[in-house]
Amino acid sequence: MSFSSEAPPALRTVTISYAQLQDKNADLSAKIEEGFGPNGLGILSITDVPGYCSARQTLLHLSPRLASLPEEVKKEIEDPHSRYNFGWSHGKEKLESGKPDMLKGSFYANPILDIPTTEESLIYRYPSYCGQNIWPSHALPELEVAFKALGKLILEVGLMVAYHCDRYDETADSSSYPYLEFFDVSKEMKMHEDKSLEPILLRSRCHKGRLLYYFPMQQSNCSQDGDSMSSWCGWHTDHGSLTGLTCGMFLRNTVEMPCSDGAAGLYIKTRTGQIVKVVYGEDEIAYQIGETTEIMSRGHLCATPHCVRAPRGDEAFGLERSTFALFMQPDWDEKLNFPDVVHIHKELIPAGGSLTFGEYTEKLLDKYYHLKM
Numbered sequence: 353m354s355f356s357s358e359a360p361p362a363l364r365t366v367t368i369s370y371a372q373l374q375d376k377n378a379d380l381s382a383k384i385e386e387g388f389g390p391n392g393l394g395i396l397s398i399t400d401v402p403g404y405c406s407a408r409q410t411l412l413h414l415s416p417r418l419a420s421l422p423e424e425v426k427k428e429i430e431d432p433h434s435r436y437n438f439g440w441s442h443g444k445e446k447l448e449s450g451k452p453d454m455l456k457g458s459f460y461a462n463p464i465l466d467i468p469t470t471e472e473s474l475i476y477r478y479p480s481y482c483g484q485n486i487w488p489s490h491a492l493p494e495l496e497v498a499f500k501a502l503g504k505l506i507l508e509v510g511l512m513v514a515y516h517c518d519r520y521d522e523t524a525d526s527s528s529y530p531y532l533e534f535f536d537v538s539k540e541m542k543m544h545e546d547k548s549l550e551p552i553l554l555r556s557r558c559h560k561g562r563l564l565y566y567f568p569m570q571q572s573n574c575s576q577d578g579d580s581m582s583s584w585c586g587w588h589t590d591h592g593s594l595t596g597l598t599c600g601m602f603l604r605n606t607v608e609m610p611c612s613d614g615a616a617g618l619y620i621k622t623r624t625g626q627i628v629k630v631v632y633g634e635d636e637i638a639y640q641i642g643e644t645t646e647i648m649s650r651g652h653l654c655a656t657p658h659c660v661r662a663p664r665g666d667e668a669f670g671l672e673r674s675t676f677a678l679f680m681q682p683d684w685d686e687k688l689n690f691p692d693v694v695h696i697h698k699e700l701i702p703a704g705g706s707l708t709f710g711e712y713t714e715k716l717l718d719k720y721y722h723l724k725m
């Protein structure tokens with residue numbers, strides 16, 4: 353990691369090349385440790401992924417077009433039953449202050465499955481995952497193809513990251529149990545496999561993509577929230593297992609351009625509480641750890657707190673930002689056991705400490721969105 357001359361400090365992510373990642377025998381534990389380990393930033397990025405740059409460009413240019421569709425067209429692709437977790441969502445999520453988030457618009461879809469299930473009871477129980485994708489087929493037909501192409505690519509690479517995280521986790525586990533060879537190792541390994549990240553993500557029907565459009569800051573907001581790190585997107589940790597993120601694209605009137613304010617963009621809180629801006633290339637896919645991985649790894653891999661800062665100054669007027677996140681997460685049926693050592697959303701966990709991932713998500717949505725429709 354190296355410091356740039358920008359203040360506040362900007363740190364470069366740890367990078368792994370696609371070629372290294374593809375090698376199942378490569379020992380990437382040092383890089384995984386550096387990125388995701390106890391002293392890491394909680395983010396790392398993958399370089400040289402074939403086909404990635406054009407898939408990113410194509411999709412990110414569509415978010416301002418989607419956001420500028422007439423209100424009645426956007427309303428047609430809203431889904432209140434899933435609490436806006438499919439289709440268009442603007443002003444539905446509550447901010448820390450309790451006010452609706454008007455600063456960004458999102459479009460959510462499962463890039464792998466258009467119809468995850470047809471079972472009515474499941475759709476009723478887990479609407480945010482078991483509902484169906486809603487594409488703007490007439491107003492913006494290109495969106496479906498571009499969204500699925502980028503989402504599938506980020507998942508494919510993310511599964512490779514997960515494979516190497518599992519190998520890292522195994523190494524770390526055996527070093528913390530130096531007498532493992534005296535135990536029944538086959539039993540230990542079996543228990544381990546149940547919580548391995550790659551197979552959990554591989555069998556999931558819950559992956560969710562989010563195309564984000566950050567509206568240009570109004571000048572009044574600029575001065576009001578100007579000093580805040582989290583002026584575009586509040587501090588949070590992602591709920592899923594692993595999030596794939598594109599580097600944000602800045603535009604003005606739908607034309608791509610560099611951001612005039614070097615301090616704008618993604619910020620992360622490090623394990624030691626330091627706040628840093630993180631930078632990675634437009635041609636890299638970044639991955640960060642979500643809460644579910646912290647829970648399933650019993651705190652071994654920690655979730656990454658992050659936020660987004662809006663650009664400031666006169667030149668920032670009219671600047672909009674487009675980006676894409678893929679939330680890779682367990683299936684709705686996957687059982688989560690909440691270890692005592694992890695202190696995430698304790699108030700939502702029943703005595704006994706176990707919920708399905710789908711149940712856990714609905715409880716969280718009760719907290720951050722309006723109650724069920």
Ligand SMILES: O=C(O)CCC(=O)C(=O)O
Pocket residue numbers: 562564585590597600618658660675677
């Ligand atoms: O806009 C970004 O770069 C991050 C978005 C994000 O954190 C999220 O959608 O959870």
Ligand SMILES: [Fe+2]
Pocket residue numbers: 588589590658
């Ligand atoms: Fe996030």
